[in-house]
Amino acid sequence: MALRVLFLGGTGIISSACAALAVERGLDLTVLNRGGTSAKRPLPDGVRTLTADARDPGELRKALGDEEFDVVVDFVAFTTEHVAADVETFRDRTGQYVFISSASAYQKPVGHLPITESTPLANPFWQYSRDKIACEELLTAAYRDTGFPAVVVRPSHTYDRTSLPVDGGWTIVDRMRRGRPVVVPGDGTSLWVLTHHTDFAKGFVPLLGEPAATGGAVHITGDEVLTWDRIHRDLAAAAGVRDPQLVHVPSDAIAADDPVRGAGLLGDKAHSVIFDNTKLKRLVPGFTATTTFAQGAREIVAHHDAHPELAVVDPDVDARQDRLVERWG
Numbered sequence: 001m002a003l004r005v006l007f008l009g010g011t012g013i014i015s016s017a018c019a020a021l022a023v024e025r026g027l028d029l030t031v032l033n034r035g036g037t038s039a040k041r042p043l044p045d046g047v048r049t050l051t052a053d054a055r056d057p058g059e060l061r062k063a064l065g066d067e068e069f070d071v072v073v074d075f076v077a078f079t080t081e082h083v084a085a086d087v088e089t090f091r092d093r094t095g096q097y098v099f100i101s102s103a104s105a106y107q108k109p110v111g112h113l114p115i116t117e118s119t120p121l122a123n124p125f126w127q128y129s130r131d132k133i134a135c136e137e138l139l140t141a142a143y144r145d146t147g148f149p150a151v152v153v154r155p156s157h158t159y160d161r162t163s164l165p166v167d168g169g170w171t172i173v174d175r176m177r178r179g180r181p182v183v184v185p186g187d188g189t190s191l192w193v194l195t196h197h198t199d200f201a202k203g204f205v206p207l208l209g210e211p212a213a214t215g216g217a218v219h220i221t222g223d224e225v226l227t228w229d230r231i232h233r234d235l236a237a238a239a240g241v242r243d244p245q246l247v248h249v250p251s252d253a254i255a256a257d258d259p260v261r262g263a264g265l266l267g268d269k270a271h272s273v274i275f276d277n278t279k280l281k282r283l284v285p286g287f288t289a290t291t292t293f294a295q296g297a298r299e300i301v302a303h304h305d306a307h308p309e310l311a312v313v314d315p316d317v318d319a320r321q322d323r324l325v326e327r328w329g
Contacts, residue, residue: 002028003209004068006094008054008086009033009075013160014100014204016041017197018073021205023047032063033076040162057085064093071208073098078128083135087142096149096214098207101136103156103219103275104129104268114276117154117217126267136217143215152217153204156275157268159296160197161303162310166231167254167261167269170304171317176236181245181325185265188229188248191272195222196291206284213283221275222289228269231293238297249328257320 010019010031022029023046031043032050043049052063054076072094077083083099090097107120108129121136123129142148159165166172168182175182203220207213226234229246236244251270255262281287304311 002026003070004028005030005071005073005208006064006069007031007073007075008077010043010047011035011041012075013041013163013197014155014158014200015073015075016043017160017201018204019047020044021198021201022208025205027205027208030069032060041160055082055085057089060089064089068093070094071096071098073100073208075100077135079131080134080138083138087138087148091146091148094149096151096209097139098151098153099135099139101132101152101154101217102129103154103221103273104264105132105136105154106273108267108271110271110273113272114274115219116276117219117279123267126263128264129267149214151207151213151215153207154217154219155200156193156195156219156221156273158195158197158200159300161296161299164235164300165194166235167265168317168321169314170311171314171321172232173235173239173301173304174311174313175318175321176241176244177239179245180321181247181329182232183249183254183321183324183328184228184232184246185251185254185270186228186248188232188246189227190270191225191274192228192231192269193221193223193225193273193275194231194293194296195220195289196293196296199289199291202289203280203284203287206287210283218279218283219275219277220280221277222291223275223277224289224292225274226293234294234297235301237294238301247325247329249324253328254324257324 005027009015023044030048050063052059072090105121107122121133139150143150172182200220255266
């Protein structure tokens with residue numbers, strides 16, 4: 001009998017690839033969200049959909065009726081209020097509950113490399129990460145105190161063809177094509193890991209219903225380690241730009257110019273990371289991330305060139321780039 005799985009959310013960068021692979025592998029998948037499907041990332045054929053606001057417990061219970069699932073995955077929980085409501089709702093109706101956390105929750109600055117699941121969780125820079133840590137702590141207590149079957153999964157900077165994994169989005173590619181300089185944080189040599197969403201799904205879907213995963217945490221990332229210069233040069237090459245002008249700017253200066261984006265930079269991307277995926281490969285034998293960022297960059301550029309409505313240039317980003325280049329270039 002096929003595993004009965006419920007996704008809360010299903011059309012995001014991560015969840016869309018997971019939904020596609022879950023259906024391909026024969027899982028009985030239900031997706032609950034507020035809009036059913038998305039033109040940007042449509043659900044695959046074979047998915048049953050329910051329409052409700054996952055963050056409204058009453059509306060969620062009404063949509064679910066008395067249904068039970070082998071696995072429930074919440075892709076859209078970001079605060080302890082969200083997770084506490086999930087624990088109450090699914091306590092007696094699922095055999096496993098999977099919370100999507102974030103590898104940004106790991107200790108910053110990083111104490112040692114490579115990062116493993118036992119690396120401490122602490123991020124004084126970014127509220128998003130602190131909220132994820134608090135959610136994990138709530139689930140650990142629920143598992144310890146009542147046996148709630150929680151699993152924590154920590155992605156690290158997962159992307160797809162619709163999203164550019166650099167601050168500034170498509171504006172950065174547009175500037176490269178116009179021969180304009182682009183800002184790279186730090187000296188461009190810090191190390192970073194990007195994960196194509198289909199590679200994430202290959203590690204994630206086999207975890208669903210896996211008893212050995214329950215009660216613990218696991219990160220799912222690629223094994224390719226890149227510098228930020230390399231990431232920008234791969235994007236430039238995909239866009240047909242041979243020699244992009246990269247201007248190195250201290251991360252503190254970038255954050256001071258834009259505190260909202262700066263929190264994620266100082267709390268995540270400014271720190272070198274290398275992940276040890278041994279635990280994942282033990283739980284999912286044969287897991288291998290196969291999409292290099294050079295390949296992913298070509299997908300991104302081709303998709304945006306084919307869909308001009310996505311190739312949006314943000315004038316605020318453009319102006320911010322010019323300010324930083326003028327000062328630091």
